[in-house]
Every structure is written in structure tokens, then in C-alpha cells.
Amino acid sequence: MWVYTDKVKELFNNPKNVGEVEDADGVGEVGSLSCGDALKLTFKLDDAGRIMDAKFQTFGCASAIASSSALTEMIIGKTLDEAEKITNQDIVEFLGGLPDKKMHCSVMGQEALRAAIANFRGEKLPKEDSEIVCECFGVTEGEIVDAIKQNNLTTLEQVTDYTKAGGGCGSCHERIEAILEEVMGQTGAEPKPVRPAKSRMSNIQKMKLIEEVLEKEIQPTLAKDGGSIELMDIVGDRVLVSLRGACATCAAADITLKQYVESKLRELVADTLVVEEVAQ
Amino acid sequence: MKTIYVDNNATTQVAPEVFEEMTPYFTELYGNPSSMHFFGGQVERKVEEARERVAGLLGARPQEIIFTSCGTESDNAAIMSALRCNPEKRHVVTTRVEHPAVKNVVSHLKREGYRVTELPVDRQGLLSMEEVSRAMTDDTAIVSVMWANNETGVLFPVEEIAAMAKSRDIVFHTDAVQAVGKIPINMADNQIDMMSLSGHKLHAPKGIGVLYVRRGTRFAPFVIGGHQEGGRRGGTENVPYIIGLGKACELAATNFKEKNLRVKSLRDKLEKGLLQSIENSMINGDREQRLPNTSSISFEYVEGESILLKLSDKGICASSGSACTSGSLEPSHVLRAMGVPFTAAHGSIRFSLSSYNTEEEIDYILEVVPPIIEQLREISPFWKEAVIRSCSAS
Numbered sequence: 001m002w003v004y005t006d007k008v009k010e011l012f013n014n015p016k017n018v019g020e021v022e023d024a025d026g027v028g029e030v031g032s033l034s035c036g037d038a039l040k041l042t043f044k045l046d047d048a049g050r051i052m053d054a055k056f057q058t059f060g061c062a063s064a065i066a067s068s069s070a071l072t073e074m075i076i077g078k079t080l081d082e083a084e085k086i087t088n089q090d091i092v093e094f095l096g097g098l099p100d101k102k103m104h105c106s107v108m109g110q111e112a113l114r115a116a117i118a119n120f121r122g123e124k125l126p127k128e129d130s131e132i133v134c135e136c137f138g139v140t141e142g143e144i145v146d147a148i149k150q151n152n153l154t155t156l157e158q159v160t161d162y163t164k165a166g167g168g169c170g171s172c173h174e175r176i177e178a179i180l181e182e183v184m185g186q187t188g189a190e191p192k193p194v195r196p197a198k199s200r201m202s203n204i205q206k207m208k209l210i211e212e213v214l215e216k217e218i219q220p221t222l223a224k225d226g227g228s229i230e231l232m233d234i235v236g237d238r239v240l241v242s243l244r245g246a247c248a249t250c251a252a253a254d255i256t257l258k259q260y261v262e263s264k265l266r267e268l269v270a271d272t273l274v275v276e277e278v279a280q
Numbered sequence: 281m282k283t284i285y286v287d288n289n290a291t292t293q294v295a296p297e298v299f300e301e302m303t304p305y306f307t308e309l310y311g312n313p314s315s316m317h318f319f320g321g322q323v324e325r326k327v328e329e330a331r332e333r334v335a336g337l338l339g340a341r342p343q344e345i346i347f348t349s350c351g352t353e354s355d356n357a358a359i360m361s362a363l364r365c366n367p368e369k370r371h372v373v374t375t376r377v378e379h380p381a382v383k384n385v386v387s388h389l390k391r392e393g394y395r396v397t398e399l400p401v402d403r404q405g406l407l408s409m410e411e412v413s414r415a416m417t418d419d420t421a422i423v424s425v426m427w428a429n430n431e432t433g434v435l436f437p438v439e440e441i442a443a444m445a446k447s448r449d450i451v452f453h454t455d456a457v458q459a460v461g462k463i464p465i466n467m468a469d470n471q472i473d474m475m476s477l478s479g480h481k482l483h484a485p486k487g488i489g490v491l492y493v494r495r496g497t498r499f500a501p502f503v504i505g506g507h508q509e510g511g512r513r514g515g516t517e518n519v520p521y522i523i524g525l526g527k528a529c530e531l532a533a534t535n536f537k538e539k540n541l542r543v544k545s546l547r548d549k550l551e552k553g554l555l556q557s558i559e560n561s562m563i564n565g566d567r568e569q570r571l572p573n574t575s576s577i578s579f580e581y582v583e584g585e586s587i588l589l590k591l592s593d594k595g596i597c598a599s600s601g602s603a604c605t606s607g608s609l610e611p612s613h614v615l616r617a618m619g620v621p622f623t624a625a626h627g628s629i630r631f632s633l634s635s636y637n638t639e640e641e642i643d644y645i646l647e648v649v650p651p652i653i654e655q656l657r658e659i660s661p662f663w664k665e666a667v668i669r670s671c672s673a674s
Contacts, residue, residue: 137609
């Protein structure tokens with residue numbers, strides 16, 4: 001069982017500022033149902049440009065709800081310039097601490113605040129220009145770099161605790177390690193590209209490449225929609241797969257299979273490949 | 281505050297009769313069963329009596345019962361034995377919804393170079409027998425399929441699969457940790473080669489398990505040591521716990537049918553009540569092919585850990601398949617394998633009953649849960665959207 005501080009328990013049981021501010025000046029939405037937590041923050045400014053009201057709606061665990069409630073309490077009465085300085089560490093301090101594995105809840109709070117402020121100012125979030133590193137949870141390089149810098153993170157596990165990046169299929173672990181090295185001031189090696197040359201391959205090379213493309217290219221993309229694919233067998237040029245997760249029940253699964261999975265494999269492995277779904 | 285314990289698939293209370301039976305073997309009767317004196321001999325007789333009681337519950341022969349330290353050891357021992365006895369075979373068949381005690385052993389084997397088939401399940405959590413049959417090859421060393429799923433309670437037709445494996449000369453093992461004591465098991469009527477069970481799931485203490493090995497099945501010991509357990513599991517016998525497990529099996533066999541029917545009617549009442557009073561809720565897993573005590577129920581648009589903590593504040597102990605409770609970031613592998621949508625997987629709660637639960641407790645749960653879900657949905661950003669969507673659709 002998680003050990004939560006009394007403050008976390010108190011705010012979980014009696015959260016403050018639940019709901020949506022009417023005619024909000026800023027709206028920030030982060031997370032999603034498939035990721036397991038999500039936060040919608042709304043605020044309204046007074047004539048002097050101070051946050052006069054802020055409300056939240058959260059889908060998530062106790063620490064996510066408590067972090068959101070804390071965030072609203074912390075920003076009310078502040079100007080946007082002041083509020084902008086609030087970091088996830090401030091939220092953690094307000095709560096008297098969070099378990100390591102729950103640090104991402106405080107990061108979600110900070111991100112919702114940034115998103116809401118950017119929304120008010122009509123700016124684009126810096127993360128929108130940043131490349132996605134963890135496809136499973138949609139975490140960008142910018143977010144990972146920020147979390148590392150702000151919290152002095154040194155390990156992959158910590159990056160996962162704080163941002164969720166790397167907590168799903170694990171295919172981005174190398175990439176995160178490289179970012180860690182870079183930020184920590186060491187000379188990080190460039191992550192290797194996935195695709196080797198597709199000239200003449202032996203059968204075994206072909207199978208390996210199919211596996212690799214499925215795992216590193218296709219799987220992460222499907223994961224964004226809550227789906228998943230598994231390689232069942234390879235018979236000659238027939239690639240037998242099984243769709244899982246959201247894909248398994250998706251009406252567009254056939255289209256996904258042919259237009260995305262098959263064309264991707266043809267592009268990266270061999271243009272003679274045929275993808276077939278085997279019944280579950 | 282009264283504790284209402286409905287997490288019996290996690291562990292069970294030790295039956296008072298079991299505890300009573302065990303205590304003398306911690307104090308005055310401390311002999312080693314292997315000793316050549318009366319003091320050890322009397323303990324040996326009690327251990328053998330326990331073996332008979334376990335065999336009695338399973339319809340097995342006493343010599344087919346090997347005492348181990350837990351269900352996990354039994355699973356490991358079974359799988360490793362089959363591989364060691366069939367060194368030329370390099371393929372293992374199992375399912376995607378196994379307990380980590382099998383699942384992670386198999387992942388380990390995969391890294392060691394074994395070929396592994398993990399059979400998928402459908403939306404109800406059921407296997408396709410056609411696929412089971414197709415998965416077995418001449419290279420298959422062992423098929424390991426759980427009898428009852430710990431999260432959903434869904435039952436697999438393991439006797440049928442065992443017969444299929446037997447006809448193809450493949451060793452069959454089942455993890456029956458959740459099934460023993462809850463559904464009738466008669467090893468005399470089936471062809472299962474090996475079966476794991478765990479004491480603490482049936483009112484014996486934690487730290488004792490059994491591996492059933494059918495007479496005639498080749499077996500290579502996992503824990504190598506002394507001559508105990510017929511040389512099949514080294515280590516001085518955990519005497520008090522073995523005796524406790526024997527008593528627990530005897531208790532489980534008493535009024536077996538009545539007890540489980542009563543548990544089932546409580547479970548059904550709980551399920552029916554929750555589904556009726558809470559919209560957007562659903563049962564995970566096949567309603568028929570299922571243990572009598574287990575209910576995995578999903579409440580959409582809320583997150584499981586939050587529900588559990590609020591239940592816990594009311595004295596109710598249950599568990600969840602949500603990501604947050606597992607310490608990982610993804611929801612349970614069982615619900616994912618079944619293709620349960622994320623909206624529901626994150627908000628899944630497992631209630632697992634025992635014969636110690638009462639109707640008053642069920643009534644209390646039925647009273648407490650709906651306001652908790654309502655309260656969390658009020659906070660959830662998705663709930664209002666979902667309500668609006670369903671209103672505009674109808």
C-alpha cells in the first residue's frame with residue numbers, strides 16, 4: 001500500500017476547488033483516459049491580472065487528485081508571472097511529500113498550469129514543438145529534459161517516476177538514457193536509427209527485421225490509440241499478427257492492418273510481405 | 281471500525297481450527313519427522329496424515345502430494361522439471377493471463393532461448409480450444425494453463441486441455457491456486473500431470489504450498505537437498521504449516537457444495553446490486569465459466585486506486601486491476617489481454633469472497649460503493665462528457 005502524507009489524504013478526501021470555472025480565461029488539459037490519469041485546470045483572472053478563481057477536474061489516483069487540489073490552492077491570488085514559477089517540487093512540498101512512484105502526479109499539475117497559462121496567452125506550448133520520446137504515454141523530449149533539470153534526476157527509473165516516460169513497452173529506454181546523459185553534461189551517443197539496409201536478407205534477418213519494425217515502429221504508434229499488436233508467426237512472406245487492446249475492438253482494425261501495418265512493413269522490410277490477422 | 285474483508289483471492293484468514301491444530305507443533309511437539317526416535321516419529325505420522333487430508337480434497341493419492349513453500353515454488357518446480365525431463369524440447373505453451381509465478385518464469389525462459397506460445401483470450405477471458413490444440417507441437421515440453429484466473433475468476437477447461445496434451449505426449453501443468461477449495465477437483469477423473477496449490481488461499485497460513493505430481497510423471501526436483509518428500513523436495517519439512525494445510529483441506533472438503541453455493545449467492549447479490557445502482561458499470565470475464573467467489577467489476581471514468589482508498593476508509597478491503605495500484609503504469613495484463621477498454625480497465629475493482637463473509641457485509645458494501653463512485657465521477661473530467669454523449673445518442 002502507498003504511504004501518503006496526511007495532507008494528501010486530506011485533499012483526496014476533501015478536495016478543494018473541484019469543477020470548472022465559468023467563462024474561464026485559461027484552460028489546461030493534460031493526460032488521457034488511456035494513460036490512467038488526466039487533469040483539466042481552468043482559471044479566471046481579476047482586473048489586476050491575478051488569478052481570482054481556479055478549479056480542477058481529475059481522473060486518477062489519490063495523489064493525482066490531491067496534487068490537483070493543491071495546485072488550485074497555490075495559484076489563487078497569484079499573477080500569471082508568479083504562478084508560472086510554480087514547479088512540481090513546490091506541489092510536492094505543499095503536500096508534504098509524495099511516494100517516488102507518484103511523482104508524475106505533481107508533474108501533471110505543473111504541466112496543466114503551463115498549458116492553461118499558454119492557452120490564456122494564445123501561445124503554443126514548448127512541448128508541442130518537441131519530439132515525442134515515449135509513444136506509450138505521449139511524453140516529449142522537452143518534458144523529459146525539464147523534469148530532469150528541475151528535479152536533478154539521474155536514472156531512467158526516476159524519469160519514469162516523474163514523467164511516466166518509459167513506463168510502457170520500454171522501447172524508448174535507450175533514448176531516455178541518451179537524454180539523461182546529455183542533460184547531465186556527459187557526451188551522450190546519438191541514438192541509433194532503427195532501420196538497417198533492406199538489401200538482400202536471409203530469412204532469419206528478415207524475421208528479425210519484421211520483429212524489430214513491429215516493436216519499434218508500429219507498436220508505439222498503435223499504443224497512442226490504446227492499441228497493441230503481437231507477432232504470432234511468419235510463414236514465408238505472410239506475417240501473422242494479432243491485434244490487441246483498443247485495436248482488437250476497433251471497427252477500423254482492418255484498415256489499420258492493411259494501410260498502416262502492411263505498408264510500413266513493406267516499406268521497411270520487403271515489398272512482398274502480406275499481413276494477416278489470426279483469430280483470437 | 282469493522283473490517284470487511286473481500287480480498288480473499290489475495291489471501292484468506294487462517295481458520296481458527298487450523299491455527300489450533302498447528303500450535304502444539306510450535307511448542308511441545310517440535311521433533312524432526314526424519315528422526316529415529318519416538319519424538320520425531322509422532323510428528324512424522326502427523327505430516328503423513330496431513331498429506332492424506334490434502335490428497336482427500338483433491339481426489340489424489342498421498343504419494344502424489346509434495347509439500348513446498350508456496351504456490352510460486354510449485355509453479356517453478358513444475359515447469360523446470362518438465363524442461364529438465366525433456367531436454368530436447370524447446371517450446372512452452374501457456375496463456376497471456378497467467379499469474380506472475382508462471383508468466384515471469386516463462387519470460388525468463390524466453391530470454392534463455394526457449395520458444396514460448398502465450399495463448400490469447402477473448403473479450404470474455406476465454407481460450408479458443410482450436411488455438412490450444414494448434415499451439416502444441418512435437419517440440420513442446422510443457423503446457424501450463426491456470427485453472428482459475430485470480431483477477432476475474434474465469435475458469436479454463438484444463439481437464440480437456442490435459443487430455444489433449446496427454447494424447448500428444450506433452451506434460452500438462454495447471455496453476456490451481458485460486459481453484460482449490462472453490463470448485464470440485466478430482467484428480468482421479470482427469471489427466472493433469474502436475475498441479476500447484478497454495479495454503480493461504482484456503483484458510484491455511486502463508487508459507488506453505490503443494491505440488492501435485494501424478495504417479496508415473498517424470499520429475500526432477502527443483503529444491504535439491506535431503507531425502508524429504510521422497511527425494512523430490514529437499515529441506516526439513518515445515519511441520520506446523522503442513523499440518524495446518526492438512527486441516528484446512530479437511531475443512532474445505534466439509535460441506536463443500538453448500539459453502540460454495542452460499543458464497544456464490546452472496547457474490548451474485550453483490551454483483552447484481554452494484555450493476556443496478558451504478559450506471560456505466562460492467563463485469564469483466566465470462567459470467568458462467570467462473571469461480572463462485574470472484575467478481576471483477578469496472579466502474580467507467582474513475583480510477584481504481586481512488587476507489588480502493590475510499591473503500592478502505594469505510595473498512596472494506598478489496599483490490600484493483602488499475603495501473604496505480606500495481607506500481608506499474610499500465611493496467612493489469614489480464615484485463616489488457618481481454619481487450620477491456622481503458623475507460624473500464626483503470627476503474628476495475630475485484631471483490632473476492634470467502635465463506636466467512638455475511639449477508640450483512642454485502643448489504644453494507646452495496647450501501648457504501650455507489651456514493652463513492654458518484655463522488656469520484658463528480659471530480660472526473662470525463663464523466664460529464666460521457667453523460668452528455670450518451671444523452672445525445674439516445
